[in-house]
Amino acid sequence: MPEVLKGGNTVVGSGPLTAELHTVGDPVDLSALLVGADGRVRSDGDLVFYNQPSGEDGAVRHVGADGSGPERVVVDPAALPADVDRVVLVGSCDPDNTARTFREVAEVTVRARQAEGDPVVFRAPALTDGERAVLLVELYRRGDGWKLRAIGQGYAEGLAGLARDFGIDVSEPEPERKPRTEAAPVPPPAAPAPAHAPADLTKPPLGRISLDKGSQVSLSLDKKDRELVVTVALEWDGGSDDRRRRGADLDLYALFVPAAQAQRGSQAPGTIIKTGRGEKKGKGGDVVYYKDLGSLQQAPYIQLDGDARVPGRETIRIVRPEEQGYVLLCAYSAVSNGFGSFKSFGAQVVVDDGRGSHITVPLYENTKTRYWVAIALVDFTTADGAAIQHIESYSGRMNERRPVLHPDGTIEMNAGPVEFKRRSDS
Numbered sequence: 514m515p516e517v518l519k520g521g522n523t524v525v526g527s528g529p530l531t532a533e534l535h536t537v538g539d540p541v542d543l544s545a546l547l548v549g550a551d552g553r554v555r556s557d558g559d560l561v562f563y564n565q566p567s568g569e570d571g572a573v574r575h576v577g578a579d580g581s582g583p584e585r586v587v588v589d590p591a592a593l594p595a596d597v598d599r600v601v602l603v604g605s606c607d608p609d610n611t612a613r614t615f616r617e618v619a620e621v622t623v624r625a626r627q628a629e630g631d632p633v634v635f636r637a638p639a640l641t642d643g644e645r646a647v648l649l650v651e652l653y654r655r656g657d658g659w660k661l662r663a664i665g666q667g668y669a670e671g672l673a674g675l676a677r678d679f680g681i682d683v684s685e686p687e688p689e690r691k692p693r694t695e696a697a698p699v700p701p702p703a704a705p706a707p708a709h710a711p712a713d714l715t716k717p718p719l720g721r722i723s724l725d726k727g728s729q730v731s732l733s734l735d736k737k738d739r740e741l742v743v744t745v746a747l748e749w750d751g752g753s754d755d756r757r758r759r760g761a762d763l764d765l766y767a768l769f770v771p772a773a774q775a776q777r778g779s780q781a782p783g784t785i786i787k788t789g790r791g792e793k794k795g796k797g798g799d800v801v802y803y804k805d806l807g808s809l810q811q812a813p814y815i816q817l818d819g820d821a822r823v824p825g826r827e828t829i830r831i832v833r834p835e836e837q838g839y840v841l842l843c844a845y846s847a848v849s850n851g852f853g854s855f856k857s858f859g860a861q862v863v864v865d866d867g868r869g870s871h872i873t874v875p876l877y878e879n880t881k882t883r884y885w886v887a888i889a890l891v892d893f894t895t896a897d898g899a900a901i902q903h904i905e906s907y908s909g910r911m912n913e914r915r916p917v918l919h920p921d922g923t924i925e926m927n928a929g930p931v932e933f934k935r936r937s938d939s
Contacts, residue, residue, distance in 0.1 A: 516634045519665040523633055525590075527659060530627050530652065532602055533585045537620040539613065539896040540731055541604045544672060545573050545586045546679050548651075550598040553680035559597075560681050561586065562672075564713055569593060573600055578730070588652055590659045599653035601664075601679075604637070605646040605672035607897045608714040609733070615640035615647065615667065617896065623649050625661060635663040645671035673714055683714060716897075718869025724889075724903040726877045729783075732870055734898030736835040743831040743866050743899070745891070747844055750859035751824035761858055762847040765827040767801040767815055767840050768918040775838025775894050775920060782839060782922025783890045783902045800915075801829060802845075812836065824859075837893035841904075841918040842874075846884050848933055854879045855886050855907075862888045864901055872901050883907040887916045887924055894922070 517523055534543040547559035547568055554560065561568040566575040572592035578584045588600050604621055606613035615621070618640070626632040635650055644667030651662050668675045673683045716733040724730060734741065747765035780786065801807035803820035807829075814833040821827045831837060842862050844855060855876050862874040874889040885908035892900040908914065908927050915929035 515631055516636070517661070517663040518635075519638060519663050522660045522662040524655075525625070525633070525652070525659050525661050526627050526629060527591045528627050528629065529587060529589045530625055530661075531585055531587050532650065533583050533624045533626075534604060534649075535583055535620075535622040535624060536604075536618055539606070539617040541606065541615075541618055541621060542672070543575070543584045543586060544603045544605065545575065545588070546601040546603065546676070546681075547573060547593070547597045548599050548601055548679060549596055555596065557681050560676055562714075564717055569597070590652065599651045601651045602649045603646055603672065603675060604649050605675070607716070607733070608672055609716065609735070610896065611645075611671070613645065613896055615644045621647065621649070625650065633661060635665070637665045640667040642667065642669070644669055646675045648675075676714075718866070719872065720869065721871045721873075723873040723875060724901070726905065727903055729900050729902035730872060731895065731897060732864075732866060732872070732899045732901060734834050734866065736893075736898065739833070741832065741834060741866065741868075743834065743864065743891075745829045745831065745840075745842055746826045746863045746865075747828075747842070747888075748826045748859075748861055748863060749824055752857040752859050761824045762821075762850060763827075763855070763858060763860060764803055764820065764845040764847070765817065765829060766843040766845060766915065767807075767817070767829050767831075768843060768916065769799050769801065769813055769815060769840045770838040770918060770920050770922070771799075771813065772836055772838045772893065775922070777894070778919075778921030778923065780921070780923050782892045782894070782900075783904060784923045785904075785906050786919075786923045786925050815840070831891075834893050834899065837891075838920075839893065839918060839922040840891040841887055841916065841924060842889045842891070843885060843887050843916055845915065848884075854881050855883070856880075860886075860888075864889070864891065874901070874903050876905055878905060878907070880907045882910050884911075884913055885915055885926070887926065890922065890924070892922060 544562035549555055561573045561575050572589050574587045576585050621637040623635045624632050646668040648664040648666045676683050749763050751761035801815045801817050807813055807816040809816045809832050814836050815831050818828045856879050860876055864872045887904045887906045890902045890904055906926055912927050913931045914927045917925040917928040
């Protein structure tokens with residue numbers, strides 16, 4: 514596939530173009546600016562991003578990362594009005610965390626593709642001087658056609674400062690007001706409100722979403738928020754009247770690695786690894802489950818609400834996200850359930866931050882004679898909050914060993930201790 518270097522350009526067609534953002538390291542947000550010939554936007558509506566995902570009636574669209582691909586911007590050049598001279602794509606660090614810079618982002622790549630021809634790739638240069646935004650590429654008019662230019666210019670002021678330089682009014686958080694200790698002069702009348710609302714760069718909640726098989730989603734969290742409670746529930750309806758009569762007893766396990774012990778290894782968190790030859794099994798790791806309910810007042814700041822012996826739900830609450838590293842959510846099927854699959858029990862995991870993000874992690878396989886399933890990994894080591902990844906990995910046939918979560922977030926099935934649960938267990 515053709516690759517353009519910084520400052521280079523290439524001719525593209527007039528059909529819709531999809532620009533994908535690929536990164537290694539800390540997450541990066543993708544935005545688009547519709548710019549006139551004077552180098553400025555025509556209005557605040559010309560910033561297309563996560564809070565304003567469409568411009569010019571869909572001629573430019575922002576699409577968040579999902580099961581079908583990474584974060585991307587789709588541009589239909591033929592649908593752009595004549596006073597839009599170019600569309601500039603911008604990568605930026607989390608605007609809610611001013612400590613974030615591109616030093617923590619190892620690679621930034623844009624992959625632009627159209628229906629005809631090979632994709633065009635641009636790899637941005639390393640940004641190590643405290644930049645918080647980068648002008649990536651621009652799609653611009655050239656005569657009656659269009660060209661794509663690689664820019665790769667870092668920007669220290671982040672998305673808010675960059676947007677202002679292009680003429681966008683960006684909202685600022687209100688400064689903390691100190692209580693008055695003495696009489697103050699009457700303030701002058703407030704200035705008239707602007708005719709339009711400024712662009713709000715605060716990341717919105719995810720709403721209600723369901724993860725596709727093998728996909729993941731980023732959950733924006735303030736890790737220092739002591740009021741924040743992330744609720745994780747294992748829900749199951751039993752799957753059939755017969756199983757409900759027999760109890761359909763599933764158990765939610767939270768295997769965890771505290772932030773102080775979390776590591777970054779050569780393999781991505783959530784990778785399923787095989788037991789190495791000669792490795793000793795029986796490793797357990799830290800876990801919250803029906804025999805050890807955990808605590809919210811002290812470490813691990815993870816707590817199970819109790820043991821549900823019938824179809825319904827078991828709930829785990831997680832607080833102090835800055836203390837968390839990795840949390841692997843698993844389900845165990847008691848021996849008394851027989852050989853039905855976890856999916857046939859109607860099992861799924863639901864993650865809710867109490868702030869408007871509600872993520873369902875379903876099961877897709879009808880695997881039988883398995884007592885364990887690792888369903889989802891919650892990675893609190895990400896800079897912006899937490900990444901929730903669909904795992905769905907099963908134990909071996911008739912294998913009672915629980916999974917193991919390693920300090921680097923990798924997962925080993927069939928390697929933990931054996932612990933049968935029967936009807937007489939509490």
